[in-house]
Amino acid sequence: MGDLLKRLVKLENIRKIYSKRVVLNNISLSVYKNQTIAILGGNGTGKSTLLRLIAGIERPNSGNIVYPTKSIQIGYVPERFPIMIRFTPSEYLYYIGRIGGVSKVILEKRIPYLLKRFQLKDNQRIQKLSKGNLQKVGIIQAILQTPDLLILDEPISGLDQHAQQELSIVLKELKEQGATILLTYHESNFFNDLVEETYYLEGGQLSTTIPTTEIEPMKLIIAKQLNQSAVKEWGEVIHAITEDNKLLLYVFEKNSDTVLSKILHLQGTIDSVLTVDTIKGKV
Ligand SMILES: Nc1ncnc2c1ncn2[C@@H]1O[C@H](COP(=O)(O)OP(=O)(O)OP(=O)(O)O)[C@@H](O)[C@H]1O
Numbered sequence: 001m002g003d004l005l006k007r008l009v010k011l012e013n014i015r016k017i018y019s020k021r022v023v024l025n026n027i028s029l030s031v032y033k034n035q036t037i038a039i040l041g042g043n044g045t046g047k048s049t050l051l052r053l054i055a056g057i058e059r060p061n062s063g064n065i066v067y068p069t070k071s072i073q074i075g076y077v078p079e080r081f082p083i084m085i086r087f088t089p090s091e092y093l094y095y096i097g098r099i100g101g102v103s104k105v106i107l108e109k110r111i112p113y114l115l116k117r118f119q120l121k122d123n124q125r126i127q128k129l130s131k132g133n134l135q136k137v138g139i140i141q142a143i144l145q146t147p148d149l150l151i152l153d154e155p156i157s158g159l160d161q162h163a164q165q166e167l168s169i170v171l172k173e174l175k176e177q178g179a180t181i182l183l184t185y186h187e188s189n190f191f192n193d194l195v196e197e198t199y200y201l202e203g204g205q206l207s208t209t210i211p212t213t214e215i216e217p218m219k220l221i222i223a224k225q226l227n228q229s230a231v232k233e234w235g236e237v238i239h240a241i242t243e244d245n246k247l248l249l250y251v252f253e254k255n256s257d258t259v260l261s262k263i264l265h266l267q268g269t270i271d272s273v274l275t276v277d278t279i280k281g282k283v
Helices: 047-055 089-099 104-117 131-143 161-176 253-265
Strands: 007-018 021-032 036-040 062-066 074-077 149-153 180-184 197-202 205-207 218-224 237-243 246-252 269-276
Touching: 007 047, 021 047, 021 180, 021 205, 036 047, 047 074, 047 149, 047 180, 074 131, 089 104, 089 131, 104 131, 131 149, 131 161, 161 180, 218 253, 246 253, 253 269
Parallel strands: 036 180, 036 197, 074 149, 149 180
Antiparallel strands: 007 021, 007 062, 197 205, 218 246, 218 269, 237 246
């Protein structure tokens, strides 16, 4: 079998129950080498649970999780990094690296390099760090050793813009090196360039079509005198296309006022605002 078709993880009929509530019900999924997969879904649908199971941090109540390539390196960025750590970031990362079998020489180079990339100062204990800086430690510990499979649970929430961009570059680098990336996030077009396959979780089931509860009224805002690059960072924009000098922006209805005022703020003009009834899969 070709390298690209190498299966890294296989989930067979996974079921996870918390206090009699079936959170994941009969989930099967294969994750292949060098794929980038997003798991999306509403709050509490079990995205984090599924990622923890794949990361091997929790066990399912039934079903199997198989890693056909025996010794894969898994990096896991939790949604919330544990706060009560009395080490500084570099002390902690050094400790984690040593447990993972990384040599002192490599760690002494790699830790300062990654701290610098993410502009993370090393002058405070982890328990005193802000949410964004904690998130950076969570990301760095997961990529300290180049992972075969990198699992990220809402990685951009709380990150400053520089760190978001750095994360995006790091993910692209890892992807070029052959890594598999599995991630979850909320309403954002930040990962559009990276994600190849999207799965949706609803009612304990995984599907490739967007669940009806996830379908929200959308607006298509057509703007003029505005470049596509200007909206690149706008989290509210689900999809942007340039056509005949016009910029077409798809946004959820609830965010349309925000986007309209951002356009006007940049001295763009509004050509028209249309209602888009449903999103079927992708816009
Ligand atoms: N350790 C746990 N013990 C008990 N219940 C849990 C545990 N972890 C998760 N749950 C419950 O399982 C359900 C799914 O939680 P999970 O965090 O996986 O959802 P999610 O899709 O990641 O949500 P969000 O988008 O809000 O982060 C929720 O009802 C949650 O309360």
